[in-house]
Amino acid sequence: MxxxxxxxxxxxxxxxxxxxxxxxxxxxxxxxxxxxxxxxxxxxxxxxxxxxxxxxxxxxxxxxxxxxxxxxxxxxxxxxxxxxxxxxxxLQEEETPADAAALQARAFGYWERTRGRAVVPGLETETQFLLALTALRKYTGMSLRELSQATERIGVPYSRATLGAVLAGERAMSFEHLAAVLAGCGVPVRQQQGWARTFASLDPARDVRTGWNPRSLRRSRLVEPAGEQAGDIVSSLARTRFAYVLERALTEEDVTIKEFAARAKLDMPLVDRLFAGKFLPAHMLSRASEAAVGASPRTRRELTVLAQTLVRSPTPEEQREWGRFCRESGTAEPWAG
The missing domain is CATH 1.10.260.40 (lambda repressor-like DNA-binding domains)
Incomplete structure (x- = not known):
């Protein structure tokens, strides 16, 4: 019809x-x-x-x-x-600068307060959504060229011209475009889902269930803004595996991130680090493993074994990265435990 x-x-x-x-x-x-x-x-x-x-x-x-x-x-x-x-x-050129500046200031303030990169609350139109994504790119300090290079590194390459046209509203944005931009800007997977839900809600013709596949984005969880030094990206295969299995546990139980964080007694910035495969003290990993109470026995056993293998002293790179995080976030935690 x-x-x-x-x-x-x-x-x-x-x-x-x-x-x-x-x-x-x-x-x-x-x-x-x-x-x-x-x-x-x-x-x-x-x-x-x-x-x-x-x-x-x-x-x-x-x-x-x-x-x-x-x-x-x-x-x-x-x-x-x-x-x-x-x-x-x-008419757009007369109105957009003030609107864009106001939304960017609101977005920057929100991300500073939450120490994350979640979707900005209150986005009511696709224009505002695109402005928020542009603000995200600027917040991470990435040029369009750097963002294009980041999408190439994570296996979903888009040219600088394509990304510029999509973010400017000159070309219709797809879920694939959105996934590439978010992953390229280093947005954690659980926060990418919030962006996707907002994007879907702005147009009834879009369906988040068919146009968004978070499983394919797990490869990009460790991607950080290109402006940061390579030495800042500290992760290990074991920590990445722990994050993957923990995500599976939450899926099996169908529990929300907030419920899990409350069980594990972890603040959300620490949960973000956990799912990014970055260093956390062993006692935090143990609490996270024990909090997955509703997962299958196999998944729980795998989490327990992985948590035990990660009981070790941090590497010098992990010490520096963890120390910087503690200073910036006001977290007072020992290196290991």
Whole structure:
């Protein structure tokens, strides 16, 4: 069934004029026997139905790629469309800087307070979501080139031009794009899920269950911002394995991260370190292992064995990284135990 467009507001600003023009072009391209549906325009233009729907419903962040694809598919007046879109673009340039600056300040403050990189609360539109992702890239100190290099290292390569177009709203973002950006920026897997749920909620046509596969992202858990030195990335195969098995335990029990953290008596920054495969004192690993009470016997035995193998003195690199973390987070913990 074809989508029914929403009624447009009774005003004559550039955004509504462009939306009306798109609807007229669509109507003119339809015949008595065959309607020019959004699905057909999408197939002919390569633009997602979601982006097309937003365009003809008056989304002020409509990209020229979306408009051009629509007009070419409907054999419409490209020059008129460009003139109307230029007016919308000028309006965006007048409004976006202040909005972007305010959202970036809010995002930076939130990440500083939480010492994490979770999705910023209160994102209501895809425009705000993209601004938050751009703020995340800046917060981690990564240029588009560095982000592109990070996505290549984790096995989901995207060019700098592609990432720039996606983050600017000039190209529709997919779950694959989102996964690459988040992993490239070093967002922990459990926090990536929050970003994915927010992204899915902004468009009913998206389905987080079919478009998001966290299992494939586990390879990227240890990726950190490219601006940090390689020596800062301290992990080991045993710690990474412990994190993997612990994640399996939580999945088997279907327990939330917060419930697990409360059981293990670990603050969330420490839980992030745990799932990133970084150094934690042995007594913390033991508490984490014991907190997986609802996992299968096999998983619990594996956690116990792994926790015992990690009872050792930290390496010099782990000492430096752990000490820096303790100073920055205000955590007072011994090296081992």
């Amino acid at each position: 074809a989508r029914t467009p929403d009624p447009l507001p009774q005003r004559d600003d550039p955004v509504i004029k462009l939306a009306r023009f798109l609807r007229v072009t669509q109507s003119d391209a339809s015949t008595i026997t065959e309607s020019m549906t959004l699905k057909k325009i999408s197939q002919m233009s390569g633009v997602s139905e979601g982006s097309l729907s937003k365009a003809h419903n008056g989304d002020p962040r409509v990209s020229w790629r979306t408009v051009e694809g629509w007009i070419r598919a409907c054999n419409g007046d490209l020059m008129t469309a460009r003139r109307l879109w230029n007016k919308v673009s000028e």
